[in-house]
Amino acid sequence: MHRVLNLIQMKKSLVFALALLAICIIPSCKKDPAQTKVVFGDSKGMSVTTYKNSPLVEQYGHDSWGYFIDLNNDGQDDVQFHSQIIGSPGVGRNIVTELICHENIALLGDIINQQRFLHIDTVGCSTDDSILYINHTITCNQIDETDSIVSTNEKFSLYANNDGLSFDSGNSFISTNITLKNRPYYYPIGEETVGNIVYHHMHDEKDDCDAFPMDEEKYIGFKITENDKSRLGWMKVILHHDHVELLETAVQK
Numbered sequence: 102m103h104r105v106l107n108l109i110q111m112k113k114s115l116v117f118a119l120a121l122l123a124i125c126i127i128p129s130c131k132k133d134p135a136q137t138k139v140v141f142g143d144s145k146g147m148s149v150t151t152y153k154n155s156p157l158v159e160q161y162g163h164d165s166w167g168y169f170i171d172l173n174n175d176g177q178d179d180v181q182f183h184s185q186i187i188g189s190p191g192v193g194r195n196i197v198t199e200l201i202c203h204e205n206i207a208l209l210g211d212i213i214n215q216q217r218f219l220h221i222d223t224v225g226c227s228t229d230d231s232i233l234y235i236n237h238t239i240t241c242n243q244i245d246e247t248d249s250i251v252s253t254n255e256k257f258s259l260y261a262n263n264d265g266l267s268f269d270s271g272n273s274f275i276s277t278n279i280t281l282k283n284r285p286y287y288y289p290i291g292e293e294t295v296g297n298i299v300y301h302h303m304h305d306e307k308d309d310c311d312a313f314p315m316d317e318e319k320y321i322g323f324k325i326t327e328n329d330k331s332r333l334g335w336m337k338v339i340l341h342h343d344h345v346e347l348l349e350t351a352v353q354k
Contacts (some may be wrong), residue, residue: 139333139353141320142264147334147351148174166344172206172334173325179206180323180336182345186200187284195284195308196343200259200321207274209322210259214309217241218248226301234301237290241310261313262320262335270331274324280311281340315340318348327350 108280166181181201188194202208220238225321238244239251259279262268291302321336334352338345 121211149351192286198282207276214258220244220248281313283308283311304327
């Protein structure tokens with residue numbers, strides 16, 4: 102009889118122990134928010150902030166403006182869209198737009214090997230072709246198959262995402278600042294005379310090495326880390342010639 106009672110008691114203890122173990126294990130199996138998929142434009146499970154007619158902030162005088170954005174509503178700015186007029190009368194002035202990130206923000210994108218090409222063409226500037234301009238054009242998009250490669254560099258490429266696409270923490274994220282729109286510039290690099298012809302050599306730097314799509318609604322994915330925990334999110338933007346139009350931001354709840 103005592104042996105039966107002991108067996109019953111052991112079974113009860115075993116059941117209790119298994120139940121206690123299950124209680125302890127279940128919280129640890131709770132899925133990290135960053136492990137779940139996020140769909141661009143889908144508000145399910147996301148804290149979404151909509152921006153309408155948000156004023157641009159003048160920062161460093163009349164030649165600079167942009168947004169400071171608190172993505173997780175903790176009172177601290179996480180990213181900044183910054184547009185600035187850069188250049189001089191000699192090379193031309195134009196607007197450069199950047200996305201500047203604090204160290205807790207990593208952007209959805211990848212490292213690529215970016216090639217820059219040299220394209221040379223000649224433009225006549227007089228009726229008798231006695232004055233010729235030799236343009237030495239530097240571009241990231243090869244104009245002609247005879248163009249030579251002048252450099253190959255590793256560079257972070259920011260993904261410009263469309264509505265309905267998804268991503269998760271298994272994708273590639275890099276914590277860095279990124280140029281969304283660069284500026285072209287053009288300046289003389291030398292002159293020579295051969296016979297009766299004057300050759301003006303010009304350096305023509307194109308702005309296609311930083312080519313985030315313009316005048317289109319695009320999503321920028323990110324991962325925000327706080328207290329050793331990460332959450333995913335996105336920013337819905339339109340890049341214009343002179344600024345970024347911010348439409349929405351979203352971060353996992």
